[in-house]
Amino acid sequence: xxxxxxxxxxxxxxxSIEADPPQPGDWRAVLRGQAGRIWSxxxxxxxxxxxxxxxxxxxxxxxxxDAVRIVEAYALGARGKSANTAPPAEFGTRLELILNGIEASxxxxxxxxxxxxxxxxxxxxxxxxxxxxxxxxxxxSYSREQxxxxxxxxxxxxxxxxxPVVPADISNAVGVDxxxxxxxxxxxxxxxxxxxxxxxxPLCLTRDGERLGKRxxxxxxxxxxxxxxxxxxxxxxxxxxxxxxxxxxxxxxxxQERELAQGAAPASARxxxxxxxxxxxxxxxxxxIVAPLMTLSAYFSRSGALAFKRLTGLSTFEAFVLxxxxxxxxxxxAALVASLARDHSQAGRTVNALMGRGLVKREGKPGRxxxxxxxxxxxxxxxxxxxxxxxxxxxFLLAPLAAGQRARFLATFDKVRRNAASQLERERAFAEIDRx
Numbered sequence: 142x143x144x145x146x147x148x149x150x151x152x153x154x155x156x157s158i159e160a161d162p163p164q165p166g167d168w169r170a171v172l173r174g175q176a177g178r179i180w181s182x183x184x185x186x187x188x189x190x191x192x193x194x195x196x197x198x199x200x201x202x203x204x205x206x207d208a209v210r211i212v213e214a215y216a217l218g219a220r221g222k223s224a225n226t227a228p229p230a231e232f233g234t235r236l237e238l239i240l241n242g243i244e245a246s247x248x249x250x251x252x253x254x255x256x257x258x259x260x261x262x263x264x265x266x267x268x269x270x271x272x273x274x275x276x277x278x279x280x281x282s283y284s285r286e287q288x289x290x291x292x293x294x295x296x297x298x299x300x301x302x303x304x305p306v307v308p309a310d311i312s313n314a315v316g317v318d319x320x321x322x323x324x325x326x327x328x329x330x331x332x333x334x335x336x337x338x339x340x341x342x343p344l345c346l347t348r349d350g351e352r353l354g355k356r357x358x359x360x361x362x363x364x365x366x367x368x369x370x371x372x373x374x375x376x377x378x379x380x381x382x383x384x385x386x387x388x389x390x391x392x393x394x395x396x397q398e399r400e401l402a403q404g405a406a407p408a409s410a411r412x413x414x415x416x417x418x419x420x421x422x423x424x425x426x427x428x429x430i431v432a433p434l435m436t437l438s439a440y441f442s443r444s445g446a447l448a449f450k451r452l453t454g455l456s457t458f459e460a461f462v463l464x465x466x467x468x469x470x471x472x473x474x475a476a477l478v479a480s481l482a483r484d485h486s487q488a489g490r491t492v493n494a495l496m497g498r499g500l501v502k503r504e505g506k507p508g509r510x511x512x513x514x515x516x517x518x519x520x521x522x523x524x525x526x527x528x529x530x531x532x533x534x535x536x537f538l539l540a541p542l543a544a545g546q547r548a549r550f551l552a553t554f555d556k557v558r559r560n561a562a563s564q565l566e567r568e569r570a571f572a573e574i575d576r577x
Contacts, residue, residue: 168200169240172212176236179216180228201243204559207370208243211563215239215570222574235570242566266461268438271554274561275368275431281568282364286356292317292325294357295432297346300335301354302428305343314426316439365429368560376553377430383542383550384433385425390538391440398447430557445534452530453523460527462491463516466501467524470515473505477514495520 171193197205219232276291283294295315300306306314312322326344329335334350337343346354369377425433442457449460465480466472472480478488492514495501500520503512516524539547 168197168205168208169244171197172208172240172243173233173236175209176212176216176232177228179213180220180232204243204371207560207563210370211239211243211567212236215567218571219574231573235573238570238573239563239566242563267554267558268434269442271558271561272431272435272438274565278561278565278568279364281572282360283357286360287353290325290328292321293329295435296322296325296329296344297334297350297354297357298361298429298432299426300344300346301351301358302426305345307341307343311344314436316436316443318443361429364564365431367564368430368557370560371556372430372553376549379546379549380430380553381425381427381433383546384437386541387538388425388433388437388440390541391437391444394534394537395440395444395447398444398451401451402447434557441534441538448530448534449527452526455523455527459491459495462488463495463500463520463524464527464531466492466495466514467516467521467528471504471513472515473513474511 174193194205197208201208215236219228219235223229279291279294283289289297292315296311299311299314308319308322308326311326312319315322326335329344329350330337333347334353335344336347337345372380425436427433445460446457449455449457453460455463462477462481465477477492478485481488492501496503499517500523501514502517502520503514505512542550
């Protein structure tokens with residue numbers, strides 16, 4: 142994250158937000174001033190004035206309008222939850238969280254050259270990290286209505302939109318194995334949100350399920366609008382078309398790995414590369430941008446888990462950690478945790494497990510946080526295997542895409558990444574407001 146321009150944490154208020162006129166290039170001051178005006182019942186976006194609007198456009202580019210909308214939404218929400226006439230001190234502090242998220246979005250990588258060699262596992266790891274942000278913000282948002290885990294919500298959405306569906310079709314649609322779907326269905330049955338006439342009959346929503354599903358769908362529609370800011374209808378349609386192609390390839394990879402795990406020659410070896418496909422084609426949900434990304438990630442992760450286990454004996458996350466350590470060793474603890482986008486405890490357990498197996502070593506002062514990590518000789522060998530497997534898997538997944546289509550897909554994906562980061566910062570700020 143770049144140099145911080147705002148006041149130290151805990152030093153925000155309406156006066157400090159509006160008092161100082163923006164200096165040249167100080168887009169944060171413009172947004173603080175707009176937040177203060179919204180709190181006070183003042184102008185909306187069109188009241189910014191030509192000079193501040195031009196300053197934002199110059200500093201933030203296409204993110205300018207999105208940034209104003211996000212800040213206005215936060216200020217309106219915070220004002221509605223407060224009985225005070227003047228914003229409390231934490232208003233400015235939480236606003237800084239949102240501004241930091243916007244600043245972090247400015248540092249997002251530019252659309253990549255489709256002809257350049259992508260890092261190994263780039264599709265899987267980048268997709269996972271974007272979805273992690275979406276999931277965290279979703280948990281914060283939906284829990285204000287009724288707490289359900291992600292899979293439970295996805296099943297409610299599916300039944301709300303398609304009507305009665307059997308569990309096997311639910312499993313195919315969401316890319317999750319039947320056992321997980323069965324556990325989720327059991328929870329929903331116990332909550333009396335779904336019902337069925339007999340064990341193998343299609344599931345349908347109860348009246349309570351329909352009421353909750355409609356409320357959650359309205360929230361999902363609002364979240365989807367935020368995630369698709371700066372993405373046109375035509376661009377979105379092509380993005381979905383590309384996901385369908387990638388999903389077909391991801392499912393083919395999964396079928397191949399399943400056959401390899403069972404000791405059979407994969408269908409691709411019998412009929413030619415890329416010809417192995419499940420009998421049924423999954424129809425993706427185009428009403429929200431996250432649903433097909435989750436299904437794509439689920440199938441690609443399931444095949445990855447089988448592939449890395451077969452080739453290295455490591456779990457998907459262990460392979461991910463070893464790959465990050467081996468990419469540019471030695472790597473310090475802070476950089477490693479940031480690249481993994483997981484909490485310190487989970488990353489620490491995995492690194493300790495890899496060290497215990499003699500695959501990772503450390504150097505530096507005592508204490509994990511002061512050390513730097515690098516692969517052992519054996520770890521370096523497995524890293525090479527992971528690197529090559531990741532390269533082959535990504536190449537297989539993207540092979541059907543022409544250079545232009547791939548570049549456009551990655552450019553749209555970068556917009557979703559940026560919007561997801563901003564959405565998460567806003568939900569964290571609202572969570573702080575709700576915290577007693």
